[in-house]
Amino acid sequence: MLKIVNGSLEDVKKELQSLIKSKRDYVAGLKDDLKNRKKALKAYEKQHPKKGRTDEVDLEILGKKSEVQKLEEKIKQKSAERDEFSQRFSITHMLPVSVGGIVINYKLYEKMLKKLDGFQLGCEVYKGEFILNYTSKVASGNLALYDISENLNGIVGIPEAIIIAEESEPDFEELLK
Structure with a gap:
């Protein structure tokens, strides 16, 4: 996250x-x-x-x-x-945020998080891409958000973000065993 x-x-x-x-x-x-x-x-x-x-x-x-x-x-x-x-770069479609040395579209990231509600999520910056990994009992996959910094010349106030571990809920089935 x-x-x-x-x-x-x-x-x-x-x-x-x-x-x-x-x-x-x-x-x-x-x-x-x-x-x-x-x-x-x-x-x-x-x-x-x-x-x-x-x-x-x-x-x-x-x-x-x-x-x-x-x-x-x-x-x-x-x-x-x-x-x-x-x-x-309309603000209805784009909000740049810097993470791990690259700039991504935060709006797209948020949109994907909403769609992936209920999935176990993990993310990392790998080879100039922001990778969002998602898994559930039914499906799994990943989403790559590419670095858009070269398109944002002239914008100096890009917010910085860090990757934090998702607070996961305990698996109650595992606790009952």
Whole structure:
């Protein structure tokens, strides 16, 4: 079982929300910049009608159109990155916690614990993975949670947890023998 010993889940929630908001704000800033560049390009083209333009002006307009196109592509890329990050690291699906030198999704861990109620559980960090072993009279298996630390650049308030032994109930059948 895991016990959080340093840091707070609430703090990391706020930090994730802040990071998602900053990515949203960055894309919004790029969109504002694009809007301003398009306005400036339109005004420049209006100042220099097609008839009577010099080659220098045509090159200038071509350069500005190229900048606008590059910015549109950048917005498309950053929007996709933002959307993927927002979906993947939404606090409804993700809460990072550091354990044994790796970072795992604590929400997924908690979800699995609920499903494994009644099983005998054990956990360990092995070769960069958090392994949750479960056994009962009927079934047994293990769940591996992978290290997600490389996806969490910029998050500094990740809580730390330690593995503690599960307090098991005595087996009454064994005691009666």
